[in-house]
Amino acid sequence: MKKPELLVTPVTVEDIIPLAEAGADAFVLGEQRFGLRLAGEFNRDDTKKAIELAHSKGKKVYIAMNAIFHNEKIEELKDYTRFASESGADAIIFGDPAVLMTAKEVAPEMKLHWNTETTATNWYTCNYWGRKGAKRAVLAREINLDAIVEMKEHAEVEIEVQVHGMTCMFQSKRSLLGNYFLYQDKAMEIENRKQQKNMFLHDKERENKYPIFEDENGTHIMSPNDICVIDELGEMLEAGVDSFKIDGILKSPEYILAVTKAYRKAMDLYFEDPERYEEEKENLLSELEAIQPPNRPFDTGFFFKETVY
Incomplete structure (x- = not known):
């Protein structure tokens, strides 16, 4: 059983080092022209600096290119993909096949993460995109825990699951x-x-x-509540889910840092001593509830089919 990656969305370049030291293994960033619902806007200089800082701590950076592209932006994809590659990005996140085709042309060695946010609902579709060149599938937020475990059992690609933060409804x-x-x-x-x-x-x-x-x-x-499953990680850890994502959209850097520390502690506890995790998980949940805005209560998303929009 391997320890999953803890994936975090920074707000600014200044967040990279503190989040890395708090236990983040990788970061998602980019600019809204190419990426959807980013926690912060990173221009090209910011992106280069963030990659440099993350790599200095042995962490990875994934560039978001998962927007829905219309004809007028197609010509820009080559340049931005080339920039991501030359800057040392560890992967590109895509949903549109145009990005995959562009990457194969101008950056064939670039790792690709398939993320449509809604259509990754079965392992066969994940494997379809894997055979097209993707190395990871980001699962839809609307599937339950049993489906996640089953998809991991059959997937030929890495599996990423959001474990904390708000989700997009429309x-x-x-x-x-x-x-x-x-x-x-x-x-x-x-x-x-x-x-x-x-x-x-x-x-x-x-x-x-x-x-x-x-x-x-x-x-x-966006959703009226925030997902939080810090006390329900066991089955996904046992199943070998490859990446847990903390989505920091519309959150402060201080909040994202505190959540990162909590999930790092929970994951480490489970691997060091599962019984201690069981004993401490309620305390970890309480710590996060203490910093949660009162108008945004926690729920478990669709993990147990509790959320109804």
């Missing part, structure tokens, strides 16, 4: 999605719309607030 290429709700006079209304930040869709019937933000890729509506 994406539209269009901006200002809230205008639809305002025009239709729906029950959900936009809060903080004038500030164009910290916006929420407020579902008064369920008393849920869904974070909404817009970037170059359009409008994204």
Whole structure:
């Protein structure tokens, strides 16, 4: 049984060293022109510096190129892929086959992680992309624990699972999605719309607030709760899941650092002494609940089919 990678999403270059020292094994970063829902924006200089810093600590950096690409951006893929390769990135995250084809052409040695966020729901599809050149499949957030374990048993590629943070419920290429709700006079209304930040869709019937933000890729509506399975890692560790991801989107660097430390402790405890992990996991969960914003309670996502959107 091997210890999985702990994958983290930094907000700035200054987060790399503290997160590495806190126990992160790898980082996802990039710029919104090519990557979806990034915790922070990293221009090319930032990316080069982040890779240099991560490698100095023996850590890896994966460049997000998992946006949905339209014709006007296709010509840019070669240059950015070449940049990622020449900068020493350890992998490119992709969803669009255009990125895979581009990488094969200009950076054939680059490791590729397939991540569509929604369609990795069976091991056969994971293996399909593996045979096309992907080395890892990032599983959909909507599948349960039994399915994750079964997919790992049959997968010919590495398997990555999100274990902490918010998830995307809806994406539209269009901006200002809230205008639809305002025009239709729906029950959900936009809060903080004038500030164009910290916006929420407020579902008064369920008393849920869904974070909404817009970037170059359009409008994204996020889950009202955060996934947290720090006390439910055992089965995935036993199954040999290759990577656990902490998604820090819309979170502060301090929060991401604290969560990274907690998951590193949980994973190390399990491998050193599984019984101690069982004894300590509730305390670890309590530590994270203490720093969790009160308006964003924890749940276990779809791991046990508790979440219903």
